[in-house]
Amino acid sequence: MRITGLALLALGAFFSTTAAAAPPAQATPSVADACAAMKDFKLQGLKITATTRVGPAAPGTVSTGYGPPVAVGLPAYCKVEGVINERSGAQGKPFGIHFALALPDAWSGRFLLQGGGGLNGSVGLPLGAVAAGDRPALARGFAVVSHDSGHTGAVFDGSFMADQRASLDFAEASVRVVTEAAKAMTAGYYGKPIARSYMAGCSTGGRESMLAAERYPELFDGIVVGAPAMRTGNSNLALAWAAVQFNQAAPRDGKGLPIVDQIFSASDRKLYLDALLDQCDALDGLKDGVIANAGGCRFKPALLRCKGKKTDGCFSAAQVKAIETAFQPPRDASGRPLYSPYPYDTGNVFNGPGISGFLPTGKPGVFGPASRDLTMDVDARIEAIRADAGQRLTDTNLWTNLNSFTGHGGKILFYHGASDPWFSALDTLDYWHRAEAANGAIWADSSRFYMVPGMGHCGGGANTYDSFDLLGAVVDWVEKGKAPEAVTARRTLPTPGERPLCPWPSYPQFIGGDEKSAASFKCSKPA
Structure with a gap:
């Protein structure tokens, strides 16, 4: 049996x-x-x-x-x-x-x-x-x-x-x-019986954690959801769409195919990062290479467009268009977005172990060589995804009614790296907001969302504070009634330090003192 x-x-x-x-x-x-x-x-x-x-x-x-x-x-x-x-x-x-x-x-x-x-x-x-x-x-x-x-x-x-x-x-x-x-x-x-039950996971484990709250609401008292791989068909579609937009800005070889490793030169990538930091880094009161105020960042690639011939200090019109469209989701024939936008963040140009930045380099990635497609049939792709029974079973993005889970006092924390190149942090945030609307006032006493600046998929990245204890936070919420606010996040590279990880929509604002100390920041909401 x-x-x-x-x-x-x-x-x-x-x-x-x-x-x-x-x-x-x-x-x-x-x-x-x-x-x-x-x-x-x-x-x-x-x-x-x-x-x-x-x-x-x-x-x-x-x-x-x-x-x-x-x-x-x-x-x-x-x-x-x-x-x-x-x-x-x-x-x-x-x-x-x-x-x-x-x-x-x-x-x-x-x-x-x-x-x-x-x-x-x-x-x-x-x-x-x-x-x-x-x-x-x-x-x-x-x-x-x-x-x-x-x-x-x-x-x-x-x-x-x-x-x-x-x-x-x-x-x-x-x-x-x-x-x-x-x-x-x-x-x-x-x-003797178990006193309290918890679950925590990231990526596929994040999806599993979400489905636990959605489909088996009585199993756990507290859940931590990290960067959930909750609708991989749509996220893969968005990545394929982005690759096409970038490829359209590439020089062509003798067969008319894009030369992917020439879309952005090393100086182009530095230009992108420098401009992004120039426009968004100081929004938290401190220029330190971390875009902590993600909700306040309104990066404008168009400001980098060359007024004449392409040079190392500016982007061509094709490059600007590629950046602006690639970070936005593909849309079907009716104009409906098929995924969420990707955040502009420092990790967009990061190429660390196991992951790559969102901007292409032409180097082989985790899933194989870079795409050289110049067009794609968005409607055909999304229809195939919608017809895939396996995609429907693993999609935890749709179900937002969690009143059985919240009704017995269940608490659920979400977190996602802003520089995740596979699954957009804004897609997880979109789910969190829809769950907020579906569950009403109890959501504020049941859930928090944390955006992690600079962090890639489940960890790592450039200049990111990616070590934090959300497990302890959810335990304290379940067992002591202590709702989590700021959670101390730490890093070891490029230099050791710590600062608050703040619940959305707040961010760690620098108030003065040692920038390596969490006590030098307070959680503030964007204007």
Whole structure:
């Protein structure tokens, strides 16, 4: 039988052999014995494949898999690994939802589901590091579970979608299935119920976090949503549209194709960044290379148009047009925008590990070589997206009625890097505003949105304060009724420093003092 919301067995059944053998006067079993005994946990559709005692670990010795090593020590914990609903699927391939559950010795009573990334396909280390600053959930005593969403494969390998159940598990079902099974294991291991449940994720994990609030509103008390990959068909359409606009400004080769690496020279890219900073940097009261007042920035590329021949100090008319149109969304035949605009931000020209700036360089990107298309049929593309059932299942952009989630006191924080080149931060902000309109006055007591200046997709970027603890903020809101306002954000490069990350629409305004100290700023709203 499959694990569903109605198929969970009574919690008292999972340790039947161990409990029956224990005499009344037996001493409390050691944590090692308790961890080993998890092999006997009984739940329909669940197979435990390994139980391992791990740690404790010293600071800086454990990698998150996508960032620097964890800066704080990790507690000793029991790692339970297994698979849920194992089966043979399409083309005889094996499927099932593989997971890893970390059960710390010193449990806080809290539970966290860790979101995935890309198309998932692997089980990440269950740390709960997303938007947790330098102190992941496991280090705070959370029980943390991670999973592969129902298939095994490379991060962008979509072959699993040939299997119906695997597609459904990836799209949404795995979030509920893993959560309910892991909650049962957690309560069983500690012998008492979970006090509070949380979820946090970025990119695909952000989409999963959104769908948890939208489709399974009773599962979690607090949720953190980062840069959600919530309508990838539309975002990919917008990126393809932008590439066409840029390509139209490019010189041509002998076959009439655009020479992509000559659209913007190195001096052009510096000109863009310098002009953007000149127009928008000081809006927060400090010229420091960070556009903190994103809501007040009204960058005008037209001011850079050459009055005569193209030189290094100005843009050609074609370049200006390309910039102005590429950052705007494509529109269908009726004039309706098919995505959101992209923000003008410092990371538009950043080319760091794993991501590239929005302005093209001609270099191969994460998804392959740069496009050389000069035209595109926008209406045909959007019709194909609308007809794709998989796109509809993974689209969390439409559902805004969250009154069941907010009705039981649920809190949800959103964050998105202004320099994210894949998913526009303004698209997430658009959803947040529509949810605000749909949910009324309770939204102000249920949600916040944070725009992160300079940050790329889920982290990194040029001159950005991308380390912040929104997990702690949502916990304090849920458990102490302390609504989050400014959250301290930190960086290490190019120089160490900190400043407030302010809830939208406010921004950190410099009020004087040491610009490396968060105390030198206050959250202010744009005029």
